[in-house]
Amino acid sequence: MGVAASRTTNPILLCLLVTVVGMVVAARRTDAPWAHGFRLYLTFGLVIITFRVVFRMFLEGQYGTHVLFRLPELPLPDAAAGIRIGGPVTLEGLLAAVYDGLRLAALVICVGAANVLADPKRLLRSMPGALYEVGTAITVALSLAPQLVESGRRVTRARRLRGEVGRRTQWFRHIAIPVMTDALDRSLLLAAAMDSRGYGRTVGLSAATRRLTAALVLGGLGGVCVGVYGTLDTTTPRALGLPMLAAGVAAAIGGLALGGRRIRRSRYRPPRWQWPDVAVACCGAVTAVGLGVAASVDPDALNPSVQPLVWPSLPTLPTLAILVGALAAVIAPPPRRSSGSSAA
Template identity: 50%
Template sequence: MTPRDLHPGAWWIWALGLATAASATTNPFVLVLIIMAAVLVVVARRTEAPWALSFRLYVYLALLIITIRVLFRIVFGGVDGDIVLVTLPQIPLPDLAAGIQLLGPVTRTDLLGGLYDGLRLAAIIVCIGAANTLANPRRLLASLPPAFYELGTTIVVALSVFPQLAESVGRVRRARALRGDPGRGVGALRRIVVPVMEDALDRSMALAAGMDARGYGRAGTATVGERRTTGLLMIGGLVGLCVGVYALLDRTAPRWLVLPCLVAGVLVAAAGLVSAGRRVQQTRYRPDPWRVAELVAMACGIATATLVLTTSAAVAYPALDVLPQLSVPVLLAVLIAALPAFLTPPPVLDTTRRVLAKRGAT
């Protein structure tokens, strides 16, 4: 396949599908397989851009979350099982803290419960990190509909902070290494934090100035009446969606509220988005197309979430006293999640861009 950059929206839909699948299960085998599928796709399809260098930080964050969750269950766990692995000295608490136990017996159920919960959150973090690694945040902002322009600007800036910090850390460490600083230990960490924060702040200010010069955040020429109409439509759509979703989740609510409120909320919200998009004036230069590869990546994420959501409760939420089981739909979901590593075109690396630029110059 010819190398090209995939649409950032396709990567986000794929990653959100995997994150949805991870949030719908506590099976450790399924969660580990989802993490492995996300890592495989990232290794196969990430670029050399600055935001693509921060994926390992998400992996470190995921490992930290698992560790903290297990330690939390050890410190505040209590005896929830009959197999005691180790007995720690218990710290007595006053009567006001009745029901809370510090340390004491650590059971297998406590450890497995903390491990399962931490692994689920870690899998979601890795999936979001995969999307932030594979998708170009600036191209994502350019691909958003006009109604989400101002909100999308805030989200893109927030998403680009973590990759900018990773790039700043690498640049500062290389500069200190050239000066003979080994860059290890707590003392080196203190010497790195201030330059990194200063560099990230300078880059954020430069990004804000560049966005302001290009017209980001301008409200257009909408009148006061048009703005009020847009606000009423958005509020009405949100109210309809909230009532419909509440009626859908609450089995005691009248069933006749579900479909009418959802449909009315979607229609009113869509009208509000169209009205909000009219006051945002922007032009697009070479918009990213949606091709077969984008549709394949998006379908893989949706199929993964659907298969995991429809699996049996015994597989999705295994008991803590039995060995978790796998099923054919779950294995098929993980296999589908890893398909973008093979069915999407490889990205255009920075070295390839430089070669093409030199050929065009000559």
């Protein structure tokens, strides 16, 4: 859906999109701690729109004829020609800003919804075996964050007991040092615990194979990054785009496969990819593809013009595509095992 959002600036479509996403979230949210952030993302979206509009009002050059009101204009030296602060505010300019802001906000909200719905731990568990070490590291890091917050709070509280409050300059020494030492102590304990529970048991694998795997995976991921950039950015030569992407993906897959062979670990109740998950993913894909197709067929409907002013139309194809996304709310199993991929 995020993909869909980036394709359009039509406000009606965007509002519909956000509603759909919101509905899916409301229907299939769990009680987990990460699931309470959706409101935050919504607020963030609003903030984006506001910022966009305010900046447009004050800074950017205005066009169009429907002047709403005038702001006091700040005379700038000639060197800054082309930049204007203040001046007339037009309906057209404002609308363009709102549309733009709305698009960005919808994108943020979609990503937010994905975050809210998917358990980050579960996502990690679905990672290929060769990335297991990375996964463990991320899991540990994820659990470290709340620990840091907790020990930070504890130390801040303890500071009050020594009667030291408000000396900002010494903050680092007073708060950060105890927190850091605490974190260090903890990580040593954790490392000892993991070691004694069999983490990193070697199963007689040659160092060369290990190095080859690492090189392939890292090189592959690098390739993928360059490739994606090349494909999306039109200014880079074509040669750098798709072929690089393909090579990167190939190298990464090769590395993962090679790495996967050496895994002698087993998984406890690995998450299974079941039909609701597939269906949910399909809903998201249909929305994205639908809007993509619509964009090439009828670009005007998706990007309504502000100059001259027209009331944005409601094209059929994209609307249907977005509504398909709403199906995810029904298809996904009710919470406890929440859907993971509706907002990709």
